[in-house]
Amino acid sequence: MNTHPDEASAALSDIQSRQERVIRAAHIPVWYWWAVAVGMVVIGAAADTRRPVVLAVVIPIAGLCIAALTVAMILGVGRGARIRSNELLRGRGAVVIVFFDWLIVGLTLGLAFGLKAAGAPHPATIATGVGGVLLGLSGPAVTRTLNKIMLSNRAGMSQW
Amino acid sequence: MVSRQSAKFDELIHPPTRLAIVALLAAAEWADFKLIRDEVRLSDSALSKQLTTLEGAGYVEIRKSFVGKRPRTSARLTRTGRAAFQGHVAALQEIVERSGATVIPR
Numbered sequence A: 001m002n003t004h005p006d007e008a009s010a011a012l013s014d015i016q017s018r019q020e021r022v023i024r025a026a027h028i029p030v031w032y033w034w035a036v037a038v039g040m041v042v043i044g045a046a047a048d049t050r051r052p053v054v055l056a057v058v059i060p061i062a063g064l065c066i067a068a069l070t071v072a073m074i075l076g077v078g079r080g081a082r083i084r085s086n087e088l089l090r091g092r093g094a095v096v097i098v099f100f101d102w103l104i105v106g107l108t109l110g111l112a113f114g115l116k117a118a119g120a121p122h123p124a125t126i127a128t129g130v131g132g133v134l135l136g137l138s139g140p141a142v143t144r145t146l147n148k149i150m151l152s153n154r155a156g157m158s159q160w
Numbered sequence B: 001m002v003s004r005q006s007a008k009f010d011e012l013i014h015p016p017t018r019l020a021i022v023a024l025l026a027a028a029e030w031a032d033f034k035l036i037r038d039e040v041r042l043s044d045s046a047l048s049k050q051l052t053t054l055e056g057a058g059y060v061e062i063r064k065s066f067v068g069k070r071p072r073t074s075a076r077l078t079r080t081g082r083a084a085f086q087g088h089v090a091a092l093q094e095i096v097e098r099s100g101a102t103v104i105p106r
Helices: A005-025 A030-049 A052-075 A085-117 A123-152 B016-026 B033-040 B044-056 B079-098
Strands: A081-083 B028-032 B060-067 B070-077
Touching: A005 A081, A005 A123, A005 B016, A005 B033, A005 B079, A030 A052, A030 A123, A085 A123, B016 B028, B016 B033, B016 B044, B016 B060, B016 B070, B016 B079, B028 B033, B033 B044, B033 B070, B044 B060, B070 B079
Parallel strands: none
Antiparallel strands: A081 B028, B028 B070, B060 B070
16 A cells, blocks of 8 residues: 555545435425425414314324425435435534424414414414415525535534 | 544555545445546446445445346445445544644535
8 A cells, every 4th residue: 555645535535425416415495394394384284274084184184294204204205315314414414403393383273272272263273374475485504504414424424 | 424433554455545445435325336436437337336335344235236127336335344444444534643733524
């Protein structure tokens, strides 16, 4: 092995650059957040109808659509690669995801119950609408945060 | 992503084209042939040749499937390939560290 330090350094930089590109290529698209937001509003509107048939049909279908989209995102469908998210995100990524999910769910439920207590019409629709807009607007920021975490955990970064 | 791994310079991985392929695959569970080809900027035949070499060494697993009626080829690093890559990264880091130089992460 007669590798010059400059060559080794260039190889390490290239490795990081390649990994950065694949991580960025496999990021969660913006439309995903808005699609989930639409699903939330559909569920909220169905809940406001209070009609058992609507609740029994619409909520499971919307829930399944959101779940299917989420699984497709995790599996990297249509993006050419499935990144090693468990290894790259580690604990910090999980904390960001759980905190964000609970924040949106908590705000939406809190607002819905608050509106209902205040006697507002269509409380679930309004609350999920607000929660959906928050999700759509802040989702890309979560994607950027997760990307940053993954980039900081790519090969060799922990040593420098 | 790489814990302090025992350093082992790997001559098979080190050539720039193969290192680019393996580095890309190391960040992924799997990657489509098309994505690898576009990222590494190789022709189909050149990439096939490199992947076959890596597969022959037990570093890469190539998977062929169909999405609808369209054939789809994807590749992933095997456990052996991942260990070789991590050892190679550690070896490169050692070379840099021994020289007293530092690498500023991009």
